[in-house]
Amino acid sequence: MMYSKRIWVNMAIINLCLVASLGVLMRSKMVLSLPWIDYNRLADTHGHFAFSGWVSFALCVLLIYELPGELYKNKIYHYLLAAILFCSWATLLSSPFACGKFVTEAVSIAYILTTYLFSWKFIGDVRKSGTCKTVKLLSISSLVCLLLSSGGALMLAYLFSVRSLNAILYRDALFSYLHFQYNGFFTLAVFALIMNKVTKEASEQARKNMHRFATLLCLSILPSLFITFLWHQTSPVVHLISLGGAFLLLLSFTWFIITAFETVGEFKKTLPFLRLMIILALSAFLLKTFLQSLTVINSVNVLVFGNRPMIMGFLHLVFLGFVTLFLIVYFGQEGMLDCSQPFTRVAIGTFTAAIVINEILLGLQGLGAMFITSSPLFNWYLLGAGILLLTGSLLIGISRIRTKQR
Numbered sequence: 001m002m003y004s005k006r007i008w009v010n011m012a013i014i015n016l017c018l019v020a021s022l023g024v025l026m027r028s029k030m031v032l033s034l035p036w037i038d039y040n041r042l043a044d045t046h047g048h049f050a051f052s053g054w055v056s057f058a059l060c061v062l063l064i065y066e067l068p069g070e071l072y073k074n075k076i077y078h079y080l081l082a083a084i085l086f087c088s089w090a091t092l093l094s095s096p097f098a099c100g101k102f103v104t105e106a107v108s109i110a111y112i113l114t115t116y117l118f119s120w121k122f123i124g125d126v127r128k129s130g131t132c133k134t135v136k137l138l139s140i141s142s143l144v145c146l147l148l149s150s151g152g153a154l155m156l157a158y159l160f161s162v163r164s165l166n167a168i169l170y171r172d173a174l175f176s177y178l179h180f181q182y183n184g185f186f187t188l189a190v191f192a193l194i195m196n197k198v199t200k201e202a203s204e205q206a207r208k209n210m211h212r213f214a215t216l217l218c219l220s221i222l223p224s225l226f227i228t229f230l231w232h233q234t235s236p237v238v239h240l241i242s243l244g245g246a247f248l249l250l251l252s253f254t255w256f257i258i259t260a261f262e263t264v265g266e267f268k269k270t271l272p273f274l275r276l277m278i279i280l281a282l283s284a285f286l287l288k289t290f291l292q293s294l295t296v297i298n299s300v301n302v303l304v305f306g307n308r309p310m311i312m313g314f315l316h317l318v319f320l321g322f323v324t325l326f327l328i329v330y331f332g333q334e335g336m337l338d339c340s341q342p343f344t345r346v347a348i349g350t351f352t353a354a355i356v357i358n359e360i361l362l363g364l365q366g367l368g369a370m371f372i373t374s375s376p377l378f379n380w381y382l383l384g385a386g387i388l389l390l391t392g393s394l395l396i397g398i399s400r401i402r403t404k405q406r
Contacts, residue, residue, distance in 0.1 A: 005072065008061040009336050011085060013393075013400050015053040016324070018092065020390040022046040027383040038096065045095040051181060052111055053088035055319065056146070058327050059189040060084065060118060063139060066334075067196055069129030071122070080118045087111035105157065112150045119143040132199050134211045138192035141218040145184025152177025168232050175228035175305075182318045183292070184221050187285070190326050191217065198266040206262040213255040220248035227296050231305035246296035253289045271339050277329045277352055284321035288314070310366030313359065320355045320389075328352075328396065337399050344399040351392025358385040 026046055029039045060081060064071040071077055087107050094103040123140050131139070155173035159166065195214065199207055224245030226238050260267075260282070270278060291314065295301045304310050328348055331337045337344050365378045 012058040020393040142188035149180035249293040281325040313362035338403040347395030354388035
């Protein structure tokens with residue numbers, strides 16, 4: 001079952017198109033009747049498939065193919081990738097229907113167990129590989145965060161099974177899951193891939209600063225989790241830990257800027273067309289980190305965590321603006337999308353423009369809800385942005401078909 005990298009990348013991009021399609025359906029339901037669609041089930045399906053079928057799957061593929069050690073030569077990784085793909089698609093096909101509840105729950109558990117096996121195998125192999133210490137730290141920490149995120153998912157499953165009405169426990173479990181996914185697994189895996197490329201020819205001082213940044217970023221994950229608990233009454237100890245988390249986030253923010261200036265030479269090696277996308281993706285990371293640190297302030301925390309459009313804007317900032325855009329750029333830089341073709345440049349440009357427009361609209365909607373001046377027209381605008389995202393993803397899919405290699 002030794003599938004080539006090309007097949008796995010093809011499946012990842014197909015999944016991206018499906019995620020965008022589900023997003024358009026969700027936003028259509030917000031402005032049209034569509035009685036045959038259960039919005040809550042569709043939202044759950046969209047979220048699960050976006051996480052498992054697109055980002056997690058794509059990151060796992062790149063981690064085993066791009067990091068030193070030629071991990072992809074081990075057959076077990078191909079079985080595990082196939083299992084992740086199967087679980088993602090099984091959830092996609094069963095979750096929207098009430099009759100598929102049992103199947104969805106069983107597949108969700110199977111997916112979690114698969115990620116446990118993948119993490120156990122990957123961590124063991126990377127530790128023995130010739131990967132530099134910075135990439136080891138980031139990649140191993142990313143998989144540890146993936147494991148920790150399952151705690152929130154299992155708690156949510158338990159609360160649903162006993163039909164608990166404990167809103168505080170429900171939201172804390174949800175925020176814990178999202179934190180370890182977004183700020184942990186997604187972010188650290190992205191930087192593991194980045195550092196794997198830039199450390200090879202970087203100066204000794206640059207490598208030291210990269211490692212300091214990676215260390216600060218990893219250290220910030222656990223204490224910054226407590227920031228998400230400040231929306232309700234908590235103990236002084238939680239406040240103290242969350243302050244430490246915010247401080248580490250700001251240190252990470254600062255050290256990233258220092259590191260970026262020292263690696264500008266590596267940045268210049270990127271294809272000229274993709275440089276703006278890299279700047280946008282890394283700017284999204286910086287904005288995410290800065291905004292996350294600000295939520296340690298009680299008034300800001302209550303304002304943000306009680307504002308659903310603002311939360312959605314933040315989640316999309318990380319998911320689309322940082323992680324998804326990075327993955328598309330990475331595919332282009334490494335030849336998985338042929339950026340020498342004008343069609344590919346149009347496809348990536350369309351998708352990038354859609355991400356920017358989508359984020360601006362979500363930000364304005366969140367501010368409008370905060371000041372009670374939001375307009376119902378925003379749902380129509382967001383539907384338009386969703387259609388543009390779908391168009392861009394389909395164009396990228398076609399571009400992938402036209403790319404002859406890799």
